[in-house]
Amino acid sequence: xxxxxxxxxxARLPLxxxxxxxxxxxxxxxxxxxxxxLVAVWWAIHAAxxxxxxxxxxxxxxxxxxxxxxxxGVLAEYISTSMSMIGIATAISLAIGVPIGFLVGSNRYxxxxxxxxxxxxxxxxxxxxxxxxxxxxxxxxxxxxxxxIYTLVxxxxxxxxxxxxxxxxxxxxxxxxxxxxxxxxxxDVYLPGALPSxxxxxxxxxxxxxxxxxxxEMLVRQGGLGDLIFGARTSGQIDRIIGGMxxxxxxxxIVDRLLVQPLENLTIARWGVLRK
Amino acid sequence: xxxxxxTRRLRLLIGPDGRRFVAGLFLLIVILxxxxxxxxxxxxxxxxxxxxxxxxxxxxxxxxxxxPERFHNERVAEYGTFAxxxxxxNRLRLRFVSPDKLRALSRVSWISRIExxx
Amino acid sequence: MSVGTITAMSPTRRALGHLAWRLxxxxxxxxxxxxxxVLWDVFRPSQETLPPVRDVVLAIHELAVSGQxxxxxxxSLGRLVLGSLLxxxxxxxxxxxxxxxxxxxxxxxxxVVFFNAISGIVWLPxxxxxxxxxxxxxxxxxxxxVFFIVFQNTVLGVQLVPEVLEQGVRALGxxxxxxxxSVTLPGALPYxxxxxxxxxxxxxxxxxxxELVGAASGLGTMIFDAAEYHRSDIIISGCLIIGTxxxxxxxxxxxxxxxxxxxRWGLVSDAEAGR
Numbered sequence: 001x002x003x004x005x006x007x008x009x010x011a012r013l014p015l016x017x018x019x020x021x022x023x024x025x026x027x028x029x030x031x032x033x034x035x036x037x038l039v040a041v042w043w044a045i046h047a048a049x050x051x052x053x054x055x056x057x058x059x060x061x062x063x064x065x066x067x068x069x070x071x072x073g074v075l076a077e078y079i080s081t082s083m084s085m086i087g088i089a090t091a092i093s094l095a096i097g098v099p100i101g102f103l104v105g106s107n108r109y110x111x112x113x114x115x116x117x118x119x120x121x122x123x124x125x126x127x128x129x130x131x132x133x134x135x136x137x138x139x140x141x142x143x144x145x146x147x148x149i150y151t152l153v154x155x156x157x158x159x160x161x162x163x164x165x166x167x168x169x170x171x172x173x174x175x176x177x178x179x180x181x182x183x184x185x186x187x188d189v190y191l192p193g194a195l196p197s198x199x200x201x202x203x204x205x206x207x208x209x210x211x212x213x214x215x216x217e218m219l220v221r222q223g224g225l226g227d228l229i230f231g232a233r234t235s236g237q238i239d240r241i242i243g244g245m246x247x248x249x250x251x252x253x254i255v256d257r258l259l260v261q262p263l264e265n266l267t268i269a270r271w272g273v274l275r276k
Numbered sequence: 277x278x279x280x281x282x283t284r285r286l287r288l289l290i291g292p293d294g295r296r297f298v299a300g301l302f303l304l305i306v307i308l309x310x311x312x313x314x315x316x317x318x319x320x321x322x323x324x325x326x327x328x329x330x331x332x333x334x335x336x337x338x339x340x341x342x343x344p345e346r347f348h349n350e351r352v353a354e355y356g357t358f359a360x361x362x363x364x365x366n367r368l369r370l371r372f373v374s375p376d377k378l379r380a381l382s383r384v385s386w387i388s389r390i391e392x393x394x
Numbered sequence: 395m396s397v398g399t400i401t402a403m404s405p406t407r408r409a410l411g412h413l414a415w416r417l418x419x420x421x422x423x424x425x426x427x428x429x430x431x432v433l434w435d436v437f438r439p440s441q442e443t444l445p446p447v448r449d450v451v452l453a454i455h456e457l458a459v460s461g462q463x464x465x466x467x468x469x470s471l472g473r474l475v476l477g478s479l480l481x482x483x484x485x486x487x488x489x490x491x492x493x494x495x496x497x498x499x500x501x502x503x504x505x506v507v508f509f510n511a512i513s514g515i516v517w518l519p520x521x522x523x524x525x526x527x528x529x530x531x532x533x534x535x536x537x538x539x540v541f542f543i544v545f546q547n548t549v550l551g552v553q554l555v556p557e558v559l560e561q562g563v564r565a566l567g568x569x570x571x572x573x574x575x576s577v578t579l580p581g582a583l584p585y586x587x588x589x590x591x592x593x594x595x596x597x598x599x600x601x602x603x604x605e606l607v608g609a610a611s612g613l614g615t616m617i618f619d620a621a622e623y624h625r626s627d628i629i630i631s632g633c634l635i636i637g638t639x640x641x642x643x644x645x646x647x648x649x650x651x652x653x654x655x656x657x658r659w660g661l662v663s664d665a666e667a668g669r
Binding site (some may be wrong): 002031032033034037038091101109110112113114115116117119120121122123125127128129130131132134135136207210211214215218220221229230232233236238241242245248249250252253 | 602624
Binding site for chain 1 (some may be wrong): 288292293296297299300301303304307308310311312342345347348351372384385386
């Protein structure tokens with residue numbers, strides 16, 4: 001760590017005592033202020049200009065459309081399609097990626113060998129393979145799943161490898177000298193030691209995977225939010241497009257900030273001793 | 277709460293990360309399943325009294341309180357044999373709906389009413 | 395390093411070890427190639443499901459000779475360069491403005507997180523409606539992707555410059571501009587360069603996705619056009635070329651730039667750590 005990298009303490013504005021207490025209580029609401037401002041600017045722009053309906057609609061209209069679509073059952077199904085796709089892809093990617101990462105991570109040569117290959121695969125985005133996968137599996141959920149799994153599995157394997165290699169050798173040697181079996185080593189040393197890194201990889205992968213999912217859904221058109229916004233384009237339903245985009249962002253934030261990030265924090269808090 | 281090994285897990289759960297996780301889980305469940313729960317809860321209001329307790333296939337009219345899109349036509353057609361409209365575009369005829377399918381149909385939240393079809 | 399390898403080894407053994415170490419990364423590629431050849435010999439799948447290796451090699455050769463390859467690569471790279479330049483310039487500028495102003499950073503952060511979540515391809519339907527299909531669309535999508543990455547890294551870099559350095563230079567009589575130029579910029583540079591390198595990688599991937607609605611030319615267009623005619627050999631060729639360009643760009647262009655520029659200022663970054 002050089003001088004340039006040394007963290008500095010954040011400056012704190014001195015506030016009168018009562019105000020700082022109120023500010024803390026409002027911090028949850030504070031997050032919404034920029035969004036409110038954004039919607040206000042949007043509303044102002046729309047009200048000021050004479051935009052035709054197929055170019056820009058008001059925020060109120062987008063909200064109405066979302067409410068209507070939800071009450072008609074359309075949104076619930078499309079959201080659940082997208083969410084189950086990402087969920088299944090995550091589960092399968094973990095089931096494939098973590099064991100491979102463990103197997104390869106423990107051997108220096110294997111790790112170096114696989115690393116270059118994974119980097120190459122990462123360079124070819126899943127979407128580039130989409131036409132080929134469509135030829136193989138048609139316009140089905142299997143195709144979407146294959147592409148998302150491809151996108152997710154690479155960061156997971158990478159980070160599992162890094163996590164396994166970061167476990168200091170004297171831990172395994174110590175347990176070995178006490179007579180631990182291979183299985184015990186994995187569950188008691190490698191798994192907890194690599195877990196923080198694995199969860200970081202999972203979080204990264206889910207970010208890439210969510211975007212790959214939307215892109216794949218746009219092409220495969222078998223339901224899902226990508227299908228919703230891409231389909232709305234042909235009928236010029238800007239309200240749906242904007243509403244769908246807002247939903248895509250909101251859902252990702254809910255899953256990332258409320259589910260995966262706490263999980264990451266918890267695993268690091270519990271087993272993060274081994275992180276560099 | 278004393279800080280012991282035993283209370284550590286509970287402490288984690290009600291800590292800020294644990295709360296967020298539970299809140300996120302709850303939010304997702306509501307978004308994904310809220311409508312289904314609502315549909316099940318209001319199922320009895322949807323089904324016409326004469327159709328309750330049907331033992332064999334029935335012919336019904338599925339009434340929606342909005343103009344259906346292709347999405348809705350496709351979903352409704354999964355429950356029986358689609359037999360055209362009944363006057364208006366939001367009244368769909370379905371034939372040969374088995375009792376099981378009828379029960380499932382009554383639980384769909386965006387269907388307004390299910391009437392018998394003579 | 396484990397104890398076993400420090401024992402005395404004959405020079406030949408060590409040389410062989412070195413050779414093995416250098417060649418190991420090639421192994422998975424060879425394995426995949428082998429599996430591909432075996433699969434094809436055993437199962438004889440149809441041309442469109444899995445073309446034989448030979449067909450793909452021929453396709454690449456044909457594309458190169460007919461000039462199509464060069465044309466598409468240049469078209470795609472051109473869009474990447476244009477979009478990335480815009481993204482880098484706007485990202486660094488905005489990053490400095492926001493990074494230097496603590497209040498702005500706090501207020502804008504939720505918005506940045508949100509728009510980062512929908513960066514790239516999610517804008518496709520809206521942008522097609524607003525600016526139509528073509529180069530403008532691809533450039534916008536790349537700009538969008540690169541901007542957020544460079545912006546966030548710049549903000550981080552600017553914020554992490556130790557205040558004591560800036561105050562020190564100020565105490566010696568430097569004005570705002572000079573402080574920025576001599577302290578903040580070099581201090582934030584490792585992060586900015588990491589952001590640029592990262593952004594270009596993502597931008598390249600986003601470009602291929604952007605071309606899925608059919609720009610006039612480009613590698614993505616080549617692949618998706620080939621899909622219509624079920625020319626799997628062209629599809630696979632395209633994918634291989636995309637991956638190769640990504641590696642070349644990252645390992646042999648950007649990484650050395652990052653290393654050398656950061657070295658000049660004696661700073662430490664990911665590139666130094668060999669990542």
